[in-house]
Amino acid sequence: MPEVLELCDDLPRVAEERSVLFSETALETFLSAAAKEYASITPNEPRSCFGVLLGTGAEGAFLVDRIEFGRNARTTSPAARQEFETTIVPRFGAAYENPVRAWWLDPADLLRISRLADLVGLDILGSIHLHPDWHRLGPESERGRPLSDRPSAMDEYVFRGCGWPINVVCYLERRHGSLYYSVAAWDGDCRPLPLRVRASVPGSRGE
Template structure:
């Protein structure tokens, strides 16, 4: 069974935060922000310790098999919004293999992934503003989490309020079957000087 706790020094996510903010700041209602990365770490006692983040190439818009999967399965099941090629991330398999081998050489494992959710109900196209997202998994997220089988799936939620960006972070175990609920995981952050 997947451990219930995730140990994390927030500095590990610094590059991911930076990339997420850049994506958020440059997005438009037609071009949603996207940011996705692989989480590397190790199992320690009853927890998962995230120690590195690795970015990988997205083949969501360029691979024929992925495009077919979206046309035949994703769009009919989760909606026309996924016909926008900026929606969704599909990691290039050779890069995933390379990252996995490099992690193993460092004594680490691929624990899972992290991706961005923006406050789409504020910045998205008018016809999609009824969809509220957060650090909670969407039905599409649950489908992908189930498919990957990774024990850790994190979501960074960004929202603008009063001219400033705020964030929340969620961690989830995969559902037992596609569409089922994801079990929340406890996040424990390193305290400096403690």
Template sequence: MSADVVLVDPAALSDFMADAVREYTACTPELPPRSWAVLLGRFTDDAMHVERVGFATNIRETDDSVLQEFDAAIIPRFGACYANGRRGYWCEPRELLRITAEAEAEGLEVLGSIHLHPDWHRIGPPHERGLRVSQEPTPMDRHLFQGSGWPLNMILYLERREGRLYHSLGAWAPPADTAPEAGCRALAIRVRTPERGVR
């Protein structure tokens, strides 16, 4: 189903936001923060309505077939930085099936995923400080978004300024083309506004 708008209640992402902040706060230049979750919700007319997230085990550093995939395809294509096992997330397949089944029992669908991008140009190792990221997809993100085929791929960008954390969100449809330079289509995000006290 095609939808150009993402409807989000801030509470739907609160567990993911807490995990992302915890990861960001604990990271070091050698141990990048990583946070990833499945987005669950409903299609409504021209929109995808995110209602909650689901977490699953990351097997990026523990599964032999995943390690081989990174060694043979990911690292040669996207760079040596992906040799660091903290880079990237690979969801445990049985847990994804469990999350999907639980969502269906609640009348929800798997819409896609959300993951964290930190201000790596400030907090990463000196040799990677030129690597600017944001809520926009990286080439690796585009590759993964295309591979999953999910209609919604969100990126939470976190940065520290003047001692406080700030964030922005991006929402993306997967690339329509398999060419390496194919881009993702930006989706509009609408965050639910509290109506208490409105006259």
């Protein structure tokens, strides 16, 4: 997280409520990756999925056009290990001792994504990550703590520390044999932002 925070310093802060207008293709890219991680969840492995949002800001809205993925440095970065040991686990509980719970974006991948954004004329707007129905899939101790598309206490800590303009939570659950999802957007102070997904139907562009 300190590596991520350092690269967040130059990003714009939210001054007023702005809508998040999400490309359907970008959202489908994340959902595809999230579904693969979801399929691998076991009672001991919550599995994570995390993406960086690329897009632009215009006329009171953030337009998300693309999602890029990076590696999780949760267990390989000395700084990450120290942050979890000294701050996150004591503050948010022993559940975060699990090495596959929570995400620490590899700083080399964040730098690569930042350079890609510059190359294609987009900005890094924030992040999107998966919340599975861990209260159904996880151990008995998680039954009374359901996740949703709202930020967890750990998410709030990260959102406020990073200060990215957009933080999207995607909740994914299996019901009646099918996967269902919901998404919600939050600003750097964990206030809700209106989120809309672009409709890919004939005549929808420019209207």
